Amino acid sequence: MRRAGALVAVLLVVLLVLLCACTTRAGSPAGESAWREQADKVLGAAMSSLGTARVVLENDTDLPHPYAVVTLQDAITSLHRESGSFLTSRPPDxxxxxxxxxxxxxxxxxTLLTRVSTAVAANAGTAALRESVRKAYDDLDDLRTKVAGS
Amino acid sequence: MKKFFGLALGILTAIGGFVDIGDLVTNAQVGARFGLSLGLVVVLGVLGICVFAEMSGRVAVCSNRATFDLVRERLGPRVGLLNLVASMIVTLLTFIAEIGGVALALSLASSVNDLLIIPIVGLLVWLVLWRARFSLMENVLGLLGLALVVFAVALWKLDPSWGHLAHQTFTVAKPGDEDWMTYAYYAVALFGAAMTPYEVFFFSSGGVEEKWTEKDLGQMRANVFVGFPLGGLLSLAIAGCTATVFGPLDVQVDALSQVGLPVGVALGKIGIAIVLVGFVAATFGAACETGLSVGYSLAQYLGWQWGKFVRPDEATRFHVVLVLATMLGVAVLMTGVDPIMVTEISVVGSAVALPLTYFPILVVANDRDYMGEHVNGTLANALGTVYLVVVVLAALAALPLLVLTGMGS
Amino acid sequence: MRIGNRLEGEWIDAMLHLMDRQVVDVEGRMVCNVDDLEITLDDDGGTPAVTRLLTGPAALLPRMSGRTGHWLRRRWISLGIQYAHRDVPLAIDLERIRHLGSAVELDVRRDGLLDLEPDAEPGTSHRRLGELLGMAVEGPGGHVGKVLDVRLSADPGRYEFGHLVIGPGHPGSMLGYDRGDFNGPWLVQRIVGRLHRHVGLLSWDEVEAVDWDHGGVRVTEEPQLLTEID
Structure with missing residues (x-):
């Protein structure tokens, strides 16, 4: 009986530690360097997705249709996944x-990625989008250098 | 002539069977982020898997006992059980990742959502495990897996700056914007992807399955020492492709579609068609191998009849384990977990579980009782010992690196 | 087959050569693992002998070390509390073994082979090798070590205790580095060899008493170190 009690106590402690580790006090601002790191990461993810879209657009006549469609969907999904935590955290003041x-x-x-994905899926013209994607990519790169300093 | 054919077939299947979802994803990720600066780790891993696969194949030939039989005999039931649990977790994770990989590859070909494909893939894997002859399964999937050679062709067609790639490889040049911790994390992941423990279970159990005798030792060595390094070259070609296409754009690879994209860039629709065949064959083959490995290790630990060399109704428990493992894999994937993430965890898990499998093999390969004249020579022992140290270091470093780098992000 | 038939040799190390081995039937089909060995003790004080192979959860679970073993065993029983013989392992007679090598080969088919371990005959009692292994050994001059293995004389159907293998009980005593002509990789051999340099052999005649219930062996002499035997 005493051993069962000890087991429960150990489990409780483990649970408590896990809870403390998982809940970084909701609502309090992130530190300056943590925010910079997060911004760098999420902008990197956006650039990565746009870069993938760029490769697809530059070769879209060479790629089988379903492959191009799924690749672009994957790019959107991955940006979505990466940006989630950034959007919900509070920046430093x-x-x-x-x-x-x-x-x-x-x-x-x-928005741009969705537009590309729709256009490719619908076999619509993508020439104009190519230029926008390139520009958006470069803008993100500039922003990343500015706010995240890398 | 027939002998030559057998030899060639064995080598070709070894090449085609070498690459699995872990190699595909990890090499593509590392290529895009680090170029070929971690190429020597792949070389190290491939040499390591050669050393231990040859040893476990030799042990299987000489003693007719597969790895987990020996693990329990030599480490006792307690440590053996720990080892079993750890290896089963890692192998199951790899199994899940491979099934997910097949589904991803098929969804790339059809643009059907992979969640709809997963149950069908699970069913197919189970049917193959239940009905197909062992050698047929190995040969067909291995040969189709050769389609991945298209990565080498694509790399050649992309015509990267070869001097630059070679420079990266041999100077181990870490890109300036990455820190050493992340670099080390990916080194461990690559090593784990090349040296997954299931390969050793599978290789030794496969030796018993195919009833190898001492006459087959030469064939086995040819498969290992020619086939695996060529398979390793494919891994490097994948990294080279993503390095060339994605490296300049700072793209991070986190989807299977990205892994094949450079082939499309270089070779167009035909290239993509071939690479998809390669993806499906490589991941399906590895799904069968890992699924069997789950059954092998559990059955061998508990002394049950295992293997496809007997009729399924003579190894009922083994086949029940296969059914349950497949159902578990499908169930986990149906939760919508990203198979690529499962893959990333499984390669690091592999690195952790490596010493548990390799140590007993090294011990038994030195036991005259089992091996007779085929005990390890000086070279095998020297390499084996060096690798044991490397493997232990990688295992110790793996989890801290995983936590510290937040899975390499 | 690499290994000759150990049954034709002079002795068998119960732990090293018999425990945890695969049991294979006459057609090469796998039957089970050797999860433990039955020891028959003679009430008149005759030499104990290994008399049956034991298998099944009832044999394996108690071997999972002291506390965990007890816990697992109790759970195993409570999972099937309504069954009789829940705690009785399955047994194979030693006469059924026709070859002892990297596997234990039997001379019968596996169908319906495993049956419950029978009760001990009058004047004898049953114990298991798993209970003896790991017992502390006390000599005239104090603590000597732990029982690592039992060397049996290979008489057909009844393997009598010949010697105890006694040592400090460091990890790796099943590796066999301490016995036989092992040609291990240098590093492993050095490490394990050092851990096991105090492993010795003691004739069963020097064993004064075995306390099966509390776990302990009293001997009248120090074991002879294996490194000094050859």
Whole structure:
């Protein structure tokens, strides 16, 4: 009986530690360096997805249709996955403007990716999109250098 | 002539069977992020798997006992059980990743959502495990897996700066924007992907399945020492392709579609068609191998009849394990978990579980009682010992690196 | 087959050569693993002998070390509390073994082979090798070590205790580095060899008493180190 009690106690402690580790006090702002790291990561993910879209667009006549469609869907999914945690965390107080710019850029990237994906799926012309994707990619790169310093 | 044919067939299947979802994903990721600067790790891993696969094949030939028989005999039931549990977890994870990989590859060909394909893949895997002859399964899937050679062709067609790639490989040049911790994490992942423990269970059990005798030792060695390194070259070609196409754009590879994209860039629709055949064959083959390995290790630990060399109704428990493992794999994947993430975890898990499998093999390969004149020579022992140290280091480093780098992000 | 038939040799190390081996029937089909060995003790004080192979959860679970073993065994029983003989392992007579090599080969088919271990005959009692292994050995000058293995004389159907293998009980005593002509990789051999340099052999005649219930062996002499025997 005593051993069962000890077991329960150990389990409780483990649970407590896990809870503490998992809940980084909701609502409190992230530290400056943590925010920078997150912004760098999420912008990197957006660039990565746009880069993939760029490769697809530049070769879309060479790729089988379903393959191009799934590749673009994957690019959207992966950006979506990466941006989730950034969107829900609170930036440091003096970084609100930068945070807004990153969020806006993520939104633009998502919109653009969706547009590319739809156009490719519908076999519509993609020539104009090619240029927008390239520009969006370069803009993200600039923003990344500016806010995240890398 | 017939002998030559057999030899060639064995080598070709070894090449085609070498690459699995772990190799595909990890090499593509590493190529895009680090170029070929981790290429020597692949070489190290391939040499390691050669050393231990040859040893376990030799043990299977000489003693007629497969790996997990020996693990329990030599480590006792307690440590053996720990070993069993750890290896089963890793092998099951790999199994799940491979089934997911087949589904992803098929969804790339059809643009049908992979969640709809997973149950069908599970059913097919189980049917093959239940009905197909062992050698047929090995040969057909191995030969189709050869389609992945298209990565080498694509790399040649992409015509990268070869001097630059070679420079990266031999100077181990870490890209400036990555830190050493991440670099080390991916080194361990690549090593784990090349040296997955299931390959040793499978290779030794396969030796018993195919009733190898001492006459087959030469064939076995040819498969291992020619086939595996050529398979390793395919891994490097994958990394080279993603390095060339994605490297300049800073693209991170986190989907199977990205892994094949460079082939499409280089070779167009035909290239994609071939690479998809390769993906399906390689992951399906590895799904069969890992599924069997789950059954092998459990049955061997408990002394049950295992193997496809007897009729399924003579190894009922073994086949029940296969059914349950397949159902578990499908169930896990149906939760919508990303198979690529499962793959990433499984290769690191492999690195952790490596010493548990390799140590007993090294011990038994030195036992005259089992091996007679075929005990390890000086070279096998020297390499075996060096690798044991490497494998232990990788295992110790794997989990801390996983946590510290947040899975390499 | 690499290994000759150990039944034709002079002795067998119960742990090293018999425990945990695969049992194979006359047609090469696998039957089970040797999960433990039955020891028959003579009430008149005759030499104990290994008399049956034991298998099944009832044999394996108690071997999973002291506390965990007890816990697992109790859980195993409570999972099937309504069954009789839940705690009785399945047994194979030693006469059925026709070849002892990398596997234990039997001379019968496996169908319906495994039956419950019978009760001990009058004047004898049953114990298991798993109970003896790991017991502390006390000599005239104090603690000597632990029982690592039992060397049996290979008489057909009844393997009598010949010697105890006694050592400090470091990990790796099943590796066999301490016995036989092992030609291991240098590093492993050095490490394990060092851990096991105090492993010795002691004739069963020097064993004064075995306390089966509390776990302990009293001997009248120090074991002779294996490194000094050859």
């Amino acid at each position: 003096d970084r609100h403007t930068d945070n807004d710019r990153v969020v806006a850029a993520l939104g633009e990237a998502t």
